[in-house]
Amino acid sequence: MRLNLASLDGTRFSFDRVSLASYPPGATFGPRTARDYEFVWIEEGDAIWEADGVQHDVPADTLLLSRPKMRDFFIWDPRRFTRHGYLHFRIVRRGGLPPESAWPLKQALGHGDIVRPLFRHLAWLAAQPRPEAGVLCQGVLRQILLLFITGACGTIDTGPADESPIVDQTMRFVRDRWAKGAFVQPSLNELARAAAVSRGHLVRVFREQLGVTPAEALRLLRLDHAATLLARSNLRISEIADQTGFISAFHFSRAFRLVYASSPRAFRQEVAAGYAIPPIRFLRVRELADRLLQGAGR
Numbered sequence: 001m002r003l004n005l006a007s008l009d010g011t012r013f014s015f016d017r018v019s020l021a022s023y024p025p026g027a028t029f030g031p032r033t034a035r036d037y038e039f040v041w042i043e044e045g046d047a048i049w050e051a052d053g054v055q056h057d058v059p060a061d062t063l064l065l066s067r068p069k070m071r072d073f074f075i076w077d078p079r080r081f082t083r084h085g086y087l088h089f090r091i092v093r094r095g096g097l098p099p100e101s102a103w104p105l106k107q108a109l110g111h112g113d114i115v116r117p118l119f120r121h122l123a124w125l126a127a128q129p130r131p132e133a134g135v136l137c138q139g140v141l142r143q144i145l146l147l148f149i150t151g152a153c154g155t156i157d158t159g160p161a162d163e164s165p166i167v168d169q170t171m172r173f174v175r176d177r178w179a180k181g182a183f184v185q186p187s188l189n190e191l192a193r194a195a196a197v198s199r200g201h202l203v204r205v206f207r208e209q210l211g212v213t214p215a216e217a218l219r220l221l222r223l224d225h226a227a228t229l230l231a232r233s234n235l236r237i238s239e240i241a242d243q244t245g246f247i248s249a250f251h252f253s254r255a256f257r258l259v260y261a262s263s264p265r266a267f268r269q270e271v272a273a274g275y276a277i278p279p280i281r282f283l284r285v286r287e288l289a290d291r292l293l294q295g296a297g298r
Contacts, residue, residue: 023076041085089141173191231268237252
């Protein structure tokens with residue numbers, strides 16, 4: 001495909017934050033009519049995506065792109081949890097983009113693809129106060145769209161990056177636990193044993209690196225996951241409360257209101273009306289959520 005690289009610099013976007021979602025087996029989302037463009041990339045599990053009446057198989061490591069006014073519907077894997085990321089955006093100025101009729105609906109992402117790291121970089125950039133962040137975000141999103149259109153998504157594998165050993169060990173334990181069912185909160189003793197440190201040391205490390213205790217971090221992650229399910233699933237509020245490890249819908253609603261200043265029902269209505277999901281309060285905890293749901297190191 002021929003691209004006018006010079007005119008592509010004139011392409012401009014507006015977009016919401018990069019987010020991730022996890023669904024229990026057999027969950028659905030939609031049908032809905034898209035207001036904007038949306039990238040969805042499947043991390044774990046398989047799904048069926050119905051776009052304008054046509055069904056598409058979307059296995060793990062697939063990136064898809066819905067378009068404005070498209071009518072679509074998702075059926076998530078009936079046998080296991082499905083995890084995916086998504087990003088909503090609008091094209092404010094089109095520059096030299098090829099016509100949409102030439103764009104694919106989906107692309108397969110191989111092991112070590114460049115697209116998912118770029119989404120994580122975009123999420124990081126969007127949260128930075130530095131003056132050049134806006135320009136850099138435009139360039140990253142333009143690059144992601146061009147990679148999707150052309151299918152040039154590969155990289156050379158250089159091996160795993162170094163990670164914080166205590167936080168990483170703790171979150172690997174949590175990820176494995178949560179992958180087997182509801183997001184039930186492990187005890188501090190369980191987390192300390194998983195990280196092979198004392199409870200006091202684990203709390204100190206989490207406070208230093210994330211600004212919150214392990215219990216607070218996991219509670220925020222559970223509520224962040226609940227917010228995504230409210231916005232992007234057909235699950236009942238009582239089902240979401242159970243899925244995110246709360247003992248009742250009442251306890252879930254009370255905890256949710258403290259963080260999002262809105263009841264779960266009102267929050268769902270606001271998102272359906274077009275409001276963006278507000279960001280989680282602690283940026284480092286949001287980064288932790290991304291790493292947790294993406295299955296870091298798998």
